[in-house]
Amino acid sequence: MTTSETVTLTHADLVEATLTNADLDGTTLKNLSAETPTRVVSLSRTSRTARGIQHQQAFAVNVLSWEQRDLMRHFAVGEPHQRFDGVPYNSKRGQPVLPGTSADVVCSVKSVHEEGDHVLLVGQVVESTHTPEQTPVIYHRHHQHPVPAADGAVS
Numbered sequence: 076m077t078t079s080e081t082v083t084l085t086h087a088d089l090v091e092a093t094l095t096n097a098d099l100d101g102t103t104l105k106n107l108s109a110e111t112p113t114r115v116v117s118l119s120r121t122s123r124t125a126r127g128i129q130h131q132q133a134f135a136v137n138v139l140s141w142e143q144r145d146l147m148r149h150f151a152v153g154e155p156h157q158r159f160d161g162v163p164y165n166s167k168r169g170q171p172v173l174p175g176t177s178a179d180v181v182c183s184v185k186s187v188h189e190e191g192d193h194v195l196l197v198g199q200v201v202e203s204t205h206t207p208e209q210t211p212v213i214y215h216r217h218h219q220h221p222v223p224a225a226d227g228a229v230s
Contacts, residue, residue, distance in 0.1 A: 105117075107197060111199070112199070112200035112203075113182075113185060113197055113198060113199050113200065114136065114180065114182055114197075114198045114200065115195055115196065115197050115198070116128070116134065116195070116196045116198065117193050117194075117195055118193060118194055118196065119192060119193060119194075120189065120192055120193055120194050121192075123155065125194045125196070128184060128196055129184065129187060129194075129196070131169065131170075132183060132184045133168060133169060133170055133181065133182065133183050133184060133198075133201075134170060134181075134182055134184075134196070134198060135167065135170035135171060135172050135179060135180065135181045135182070136179065136180040136181075136182070137172060137173045137176045137178075137179050138176050138177040138178040138179065138180075138211050139173075139176055139177065139211070139212050140175055140176055140177045140206075140209035140210060140211060140212065141209075141210040141211070141212045141221040141222075142175065142209070142210075143173070143175060143176065143212070144212045144219045146162065146173070147212070147214065147219065149162065159171065167179070167181050167202055168181050168183075168201060168202060175206075175209065176206065176209065177205070177206055177209040177210065177211040177212075178203065178204060178205045178206065178209075178211070179203065179204050180200055180202075180203045181200070181201055181202040181203070182198025182199060182200055182201060183198060183199050183201050184196055184197070184198055184199075185197045185198060185199045210222060210223075
C-alpha cells in the first residue's frame, strides 16, 4: 500500500504537488540545482516518509493539475495507508506517479542531512515528464488557484 502527502514547491516552482513514496507523510520540497537537476525534501526526522524514502532511496513528485485539485485534500487528510485507495497511479522506477498531472519528477536519493528535528533528503532527478496542456494548481492563502501559462491563458 502506498501513501502520500500534499506538499508545496516554493519560489519559482510554486505549484501544488503530491510527493509519493511507499510510506509518505512529507512536508516541503524545493529545487536545489538546475545544473545537475536536484530536489531537496525537508521532513520530520521521525516521519514514516523520511524512513520510507531512505529505505527505498527514491521518491516521486507529482505536480497536480487544476483538474486534480480535489486530490489535494484527499492526500492531505485521512489515514496515510488509505490515501491511494480509489486513486489510480502508475509506477515509474518503482515510485507511484499519478496520471493526468501537470508534471512528475522521479528522484534517487543522492544525500541525507540531519538538521534540527528534520532531515533533508537531496534527490537527483532520474526521470521527469511535463504535460504543458495540464494547468498546474497552486495553494495560496488557503485557496486553490490555476497557474496561468506564460501568455496568461489557463487551459
